[in-house]
Amino acid sequence: MDRYAVLGQPVAHSKSPLIHARFAAQVGEKLLYEAYEIAPDELSGALKRLHGDGWQGFNLTLPHKTAVLALCESLSAGAESAGAVNTLVRLDDGWHGDNTDGAGFVRDVVINLGVPLRGKRVLVLGAGGAARGILAPILAEEPAELVISNRNPWKPEEIAASLKRLGNIVPRTNLSLKGDQYDVVINATSAGHRGELPRLPPQLFAPGALAYDLNYGPAAQPFLNWAQAQGASRISDGLGMLVEQAAEAFTLWRGLRPETAPVLAELRR
Ligand SMILES: NC(=O)c1ccc[n+]([C@@H]2O[C@H](COP(=O)([O-])OP(=O)(O)OC[C@H]3O[C@@H](n4cnc5c(N)ncnc54)[C@H](OP(=O)(O)O)[C@@H]3O)[C@@H](O)[C@H]2O)c1
Known part of the structure; x- marks a missing residue:
């Protein structure tokens, strides 16, 4: 049976094993997908060993996305444009690195939420790996402005x-945004994990605007509550981005695109 895993530290909370098990069942593929806790100084050795053992691919989560x-x-x-890897595909002599986060984000916004980015004023808050990873796929949608x-x-x-x-x-910097308005405002900061909100000026949302937080669960609440109040x-x-980036990785590995809607609905339940 082909074997895959998500590598991270911590990784026990990861929803990826459930998502990939559902994808595999849906398309009738038999595969194993596990979660492995790997410390940063173990990553290089682990990838060599797992390649030797015949593993087919990996997802990377914190703290490995850049180091890999x-x-x-x-x-x-x-x-390359993201400066980060979240998916490894097996080659004969090692691993091919890809990044499916940006494509997953765009699919969730444009297809699942039905919000086109073309011609829109788009604001990305945050400048870590996640923010960087979504920029090139957003640019490819031809927004009017990307800040x-x-x-x-x-x-x-x-x-x-x-x-x-x-x-x-x-x-730009957060406080210099005063007076600007955007059609899509994306929180790509990690502030919500500490129950915090980036310091932002009021009235950032244009009429009809979408507020999107890359985080989910309690970490998304500070920004989304603020956005609603604004x-x-x-x-x-x-x-949705989490499920879509997983579907992109699954497609790279198996050459088959799974349906994301039933898996997203199950996670929401
Ligand atoms: N849904 C998904 O599939 C998915 C995929 C990837 C990532 N994510 C989420 O996206 C978030 C960002 O991930 P990352 O890898 O980019 O993290 P990162 O590299 O650690 O970057 C964190 C960013 O958040 C900013 N920040 C943190 N606390 C802040 C605060 N109190 N006020 C203002 N800005 C603050 C940092 O600003 P400074 O530069 O000023 O420190 C930095 O720009 C994480 O919470 C992660 O869970 C979700």
Whole structure:
């Protein structure tokens, strides 16, 4: 049986084993998908050993998404522009690194939520790996404007400069957004994990705007509650993105695209 796993630390909370078990059952494939806790200093050795043992692929979660870049034989364009890898596909001599987070985000917003990004003013809050990972796929949707804003002011400048070849990304800081309005505001910060909200000016939401938090569960609540109170017309957490990025990885591994709606509905229940 082909074997896959999510590697992280911590990883026991991961929903990926359940999601991939449902995908496999749905398309009638027999495979094993587990969650393995791997410390940062064990990652290189573990990937060599697991390759030797015949494993077919992995998902990476915190804290491995950036460190694994240097351990890949080849990288997709998406992994290079994201500066992070969340999916490994087996090669004869090692691992091919890909990043399905951005594609998963765009599919959730455009297809599941039915909110086109084309021609929209889009604001991404945060400048970590997750923010960086969604920028190139958003640019490919041809928004009217794509702004990246962060608490730490130098990171957006650096990211916008490094992705300049892909299109125009406007670097800002959170407090300099005063007076601006956006059609889609995406919280890609980790502030919600501590029950916090990035410090933001009021009235960021244009009429009809979507507020989207990459986090889900309690970590999404501070931003989504604030967005609702600020008049955002629609809100969504990132559970759909989680399922969609998993479906992208499953498709890379198995060449078959699973249905995401029933799995997302089960997770919501
Ligand atoms: N749904 C999904 O499938 C999915 C996929 C990937 C990630 N995520 C979620 O996305 C979030 C970000 O992940 P990441 O990997 O990008 O994390 P990261 O690399 O650690 O970056 C964290 C970002 O959050 C900002 N931040 C943290 N606390 C803040 C606060 N109190 N106020 C303002 N900004 C704050 C940081 O700003 P500074 O630079 O100023 O420190 C930084 O830009 C995580 O919570 C993760 O769980 C979800």
